[in-house]
Amino acid sequence: MDFDLSREQMDIKKAAREFAEKEFPKIARECEEKEEVPRDLLKKGAELGFVGVFIPEAYGGAGLGFLEHALILEEFWRMDPGLGQQFCSLTFGSEELILFGTEEQKEKYLPRLTSGDALMGFAITEPDAGSDAASASTRAELIGESWVLNGNKVMIGNGSLADFILIFCLTDPDNPAKSHRHSVILVETNTPGYEADKILGKMGIRAADTANIFLSDVKVPKENLIGERGKGFYQLMAFFDRSRAYVSAHGVGLAQGALDLAIKHVKSRVQFGQKLAAFQVTQFKIAEMATKVELARTLTYRVCSMLDRGQVDSKLVAMAKWNAGRTAVEVVDEALQLHGGYGYMNDHDIERFYRAAKVLEIYEGTKEVEKIVIARRILGRF
Amino acid sequence: MDVVVCLRRVPFTQEVDLEIDKGQRQILAENLAFVLNDWDNYALEEAISLKERTKGTVTAITVGTEEDEEVLRRALAMGADTAIRIDSEGLTLDPRNIARLLARVIRGLRFHLILTGAQSDDLNEGCVGAMLAEELGLPHASVVNKIELGEDVLEIKVELEGGIEEISTIKLPCLLTIQTGINEPRYVSVMGIRKAAKKELKVVTIEELSLDKEALVPDVYVERLFYPPETGGAEILEGDPHIVAEKILRILRERGVIS
Numbered sequence: 030m031d032f033d034l035s036r037e038q039m040d041i042k043k044a045a046r047e048f049a050e051k052e053f054p055k056i057a058r059e060c061e062e063k064e065e066v067p068r069d070l071l072k073k074g075a076e077l078g079f080v081g082v083f084i085p086e087a088y089g090g091a092g093l094g095f096l097e098h099a100l101i102l103e104e105f106w107r108m109d110p111g112l113g114q115q116f117c118s119l120t121f122g123s124e125e126l127i128l129f130g131t132e133e134q135k136e137k138y139l140p141r142l143t144s145g146d147a148l149m150g151f152a153i154t155e156p157d158a159g160s161d162a163a164s165a166s167t168r169a170e171l172i173g174e175s176w177v178l179n180g181n182k183v184m185i186g187n188g189s190l191a192d193f194i195l196i197f198c199l200t201d202p203d204n205p206a207k208s209h210r211h212s213v214i215l216v217e218t219n220t221p222g223y224e225a226d227k228i229l230g231k232m233g234i235r236a237a238d239t240a241n242i243f244l245s246d247v248k249v250p251k252e253n254l255i256g257e258r259g260k261g262f263y264q265l266m267a268f269f270d271r272s273r274a275y276v277s278a279h280g281v282g283l284a285q286g287a288l289d290l291a292i293k294h295v296k297s298r299v300q301f302g303q304k305l306a307a308f309q310v311t312q313f314k315i316a317e318m319a320t321k322v323e324l325a326r327t328l329t330y331r332v333c334s335m336l337d338r339g340q341v342d343s344k345l346v347a348m349a350k351w352n353a354g355r356t357a358v359e360v361v362d363e364a365l366q367l368h369g370g371y372g373y374m375n376d377h378d379i380e381r382f383y384r385a386a387k388v389l390e391i392y393e394g395t396k397e398v399e400k401i402v403i404a405r406r407i408l409g410r411f
Numbered sequence: 412m413d414v415v416v417c418l419r420r421v422p423f424t425q426e427v428d429l430e431i432d433k434g435q436r437q438i439l440a441e442n443l444a445f446v447l448n449d450w451d452n453y454a455l456e457e458a459i460s461l462k463e464r465t466k467g468t469v470t471a472i473t474v475g476t477e478e479d480e481e482v483l484r485r486a487l488a489m490g491a492d493t494a495i496r497i498d499s500e501g502l503t504l505d506p507r508n509i510a511r512l513l514a515r516v517i518r519g520l521r522f523h524l525i526l527t528g529a530q531s532d533d534l535n536e537g538c539v540g541a542m543l544a545e546e547l548g549l550p551h552a553s554v555v556n557k558i559e560l561g562e563d564v565l566e567i568k569v570e571l572e573g574g575i576e577e578i579s580t581i582k583l584p585c586l587l588t589i590q591t592g593i594n595e596p597r598y599v600s601v602m603g604i605r606k607a608a609k610k611e612l613k614v615v616t617i618e619e620l621s622l623d624k625e626a627l628v629p630d631v632y633v634e635r636l637f638y639p640p641e642t643g644g645a646e647i648l649e650g651d652p653h654i655v656a657e658k659i660l661r662i663l664r665e666r667g668v669i670s
Contacts, residue, residue, distance in 0.1 A: 037608060040484055044599035051598075078601025091601050296428065 075145025450528025
């Protein structure tokens with residue numbers, strides 16, 4: 030069993046690290062405070078090829094895999110979770126197009142993402158349909174040659190910035206099987222009836238755009254259906270099997286970043302006449318944190334690598350996502366603790382990392398949903 | 412213009428507590444990250460930028476182990492055309508021997524200009540560039556911070572002590588050692604890394620250069636590394652910031668720093 034990254038993968042990880050280390054600290058705190066998305070930085074990152082590396086070369090991507098995508102996101106999250114999240118969101122949902130889109134749809138939409146000329150989003154969550162995605166009630170009716178959409182989506186990444194967005198919506202409400210009632214439809218956000226209201230005051234990752242979306246008689250061509258009508262739920266699950274894998278890298282990156290900050294602090298801070306690092310209690314904490322990060326990293330790389338080899342294991346992906354989120358929350362908690370009172374002040378970066386971590390146990394499947402996925406594949410359904 | 416650029420992989424030492432090994436002749440490297448020497452990164456950017464302006468080529472060279480190929484792959488990813496590693500074969504090489512090895516390879520290449528970093532971040536000797544120029548019988552200038560293209564010449568700028576700037580003309584072919592800040596090195600792109608995989612990275616052994624390993628005994632070698640002895644004299648000012656500020660002002664006045 031080979032656990033080593035290839036030279037090319039190591040070079041990509043290093044390149045992403047260098048870009049993030051030089052560019053992110055200049056603006057990270059300001060973007061967080063002002064809740065601003067740095068469009069220039071996103072464009073620069075896209076020009077360097079850091080956006081959507083898993084998109085096939087034929088559609089403007091690097092033709093690499095989810096592992097390379099995860100390596101880049103890990104390094105970006107290590108430097109700043111908010112900017113890391115915003116970079117990730119640029120192609121969030123493109124997997125649906127790659128997996129289920131028509132040739133025309135891929136050619137029309139994917140190249141604009143990797144060039145940095147367009148942003149996308151994937152609108153799934155609704156006021157009454159969070160973990161219970163199959164209860165989504167945003168309606169799409171086929172009238173003549175067009176889909177007409179009505180409904181509300183909440184907490185949607187890039188909702189107010191996206192050029193186009195995928196809407197998980199109800200197309201076949203009368204189908205007896207709940208899992209056969211939904212479809213995925215692409216909406217260009219300049220279509221009349223599309224409105225977005227940017228959410229301010231998120232607990233963390235404030236450099237990333239999140240919005241509530243209102244759809245009022247939004248009319249799009251029939252051809253904007255992605256994949257098969259009524260198969261939206263299954264397509265969504267296939268998407269989660271991929272997105273959760275690289276979202277695990279968010280947790281690894283955040284935890285590594287928090288650990289790095291903690292190490293720097295304990296090696297410089299003196300109390301009781303010695304550096305914090307000299308206390309055995311500190312050494313134990315650092316050892317535990319580093320071990321947790323390495324474990325989360327190993328599982329994350331494994332599931333991403335498996336996806337790139339065509340092996341989809343929902344259980345293992347859910348394990349990676351749950352574990353990485355938990356690791357981030359636990360490691361950042363200890364990292365802030367080691368900072369003492371300074372960690373509670375927003376002129377220290379650890380405070381921003383701490384606020385960012387919790388979302389990793391909520392979005393892309395709450396930790397409880399991940400455990401249900403895992404348990405069902407072990408015990409079956411009850 | 413065909414440019415040869417010499418690179419070196421060095422430990423990244425910023426914000427790192429360096430430890431000396433038991434033999435007291437080297438720094439413990441096991442926990443250190445390695446990067447392209449900062450000065451060399453500027454030399455590399457300058458080489459690629461000159462190539463782009465003149466439609467020439469860039470050949471990147473390093474002396475080292477397989478691990479050191481990382482800096483060559485970086486060079487190829489940034490835009491160098493070919494790369495050569497001279498296998499150091501476990502030898503400890505001083506600047507003169509590095510220069511001799513580089514010279515052997517470079518003599519067989521087509522070039523108009525050789526660039527090196529002004530110094531390396533690990534040993535800071537700043538010798539290889541000048542010694543390489545001497546080996547090759549080329550004119551050279553050190554610590555260059557601007558290059559303008561002329562007809563068979565380059566106009567170069569060097570910053571001297573006291574902020575004085577010196578502009579010189581140097582005939583091609585020549586060797587320049589490059590100062591940081593001469594340009595803004597580009598980032599490595601994913602596309603560049605992918606292209607680099609298809610470019611040539613050649614490995615040359617000492618034997619292939621018709622050099623005897625025994626003859627590469629360093630003229631200069633490290634006897635002992637040690638931490639400077641701790642000295643007293645530091646006064647730690649503590650307490651209320653206003654009082655501390657007043658104390659600092661008083662000290663500065665007493666020492667004649669301010670009046």
